[in-house]
Amino acid sequence: MAAISLRAYAKHRGVTLKAVQKAIESSRIHTDADGKLDADRADAEWARNTGPKARRSIAPSSPTPPPVEQPRPDSLGAGALDYAKARAIIAHYEARLAKIDYEERIKKLINADEVSVAAFNLFRMFRDRMLNIPDRVVGALVAELREAIIAIGVDPEVVKGLDLGKVHGILTAEIRSALEEFADAAHR
Numbered sequence: 001m002a003a004i005s006l007r008a009y010a011k012h013r014g015v016t017l018k019a020v021q022k023a024i025e026s027s028r029i030h031t032d033a034d035g036k037l038d039a040d041r042a043d044a045e046w047a048r049n050t051g052p053k054a055r056r057s058i059a060p061s062s063p064t065p066p067p068v069e070q071p072r073p074d075s076l077g078a079g080a081l082d083y084a085k086a087r088a089i090i091a092h093y094e095a096r097l098a099k100i101d102y103e104e105r106i107k108k109l110i111n112a113d114e115v116s117v118a119a120f121n122l123f124r125m126f127r128d129r130m131l132n133i134p135d136r137v138v139g140a141l142v143a144e145l146r147e148a149i150i151a152i153g154v155d156p157e158v159v160k161g162l163d164l165g166k167v168h169g170i171l172t173a174e175i176r177s178a179l180e181e182f183a184d185a186a187h188r
Contacts, residue, residue: 003036134171
């Protein structure tokens with residue numbers, strides 16, 4: 001079709017001149033180098049790039065047949081999305097958010113912050129119990145060692161020299177070392 005002016009295209013389309021100018025400014029339709037429009041190409045671009053709400057028009061002064069919608073190409077070039085693809089993407093993400101909300105409500109998902117706090121408290125309790133082992137068992141260990149050494153015939157006076165503090169220190173150091181290795185592995 002021959003190139004026509006913006007006013008002529010507005011009349012052909014049954015819209016105001018301002019609507020045509022806005023469509024050009026927002027790159028929904030494109031003019032030729034001379035500023036005129038190819039009506040067939042502009043109709044196809046209008047149909048492809050204008051959403052349903054923006055397709056409202058004023059009543060045409062003379063009845064014109066509705067434009068035939070051209071098939072949509074897969075890509076619009078320059079990375080632009082057409083309206084239908086954009087709506088499909090939005091619908092996809094809304095569905096994913098609705099699924100997450102549903103899974104939270106049925107307790108299939110839990111808050112990551114709650115998990116972090118619970119894990120922290122559990123590991124702190126574990127650490128404290130591990131560090132209390134030497135306090136709880138050092139007396140019994142030294143008593144058992146004394147009995148064993150006396151049983152093999154060592155003088156009981158020599159056995160009295162076993163230092164509870166040294167045994168406690170050795171146990172505490174080994175438990176701390178194991179806990180530090182565990183903590184370092186968890187941070188990797």
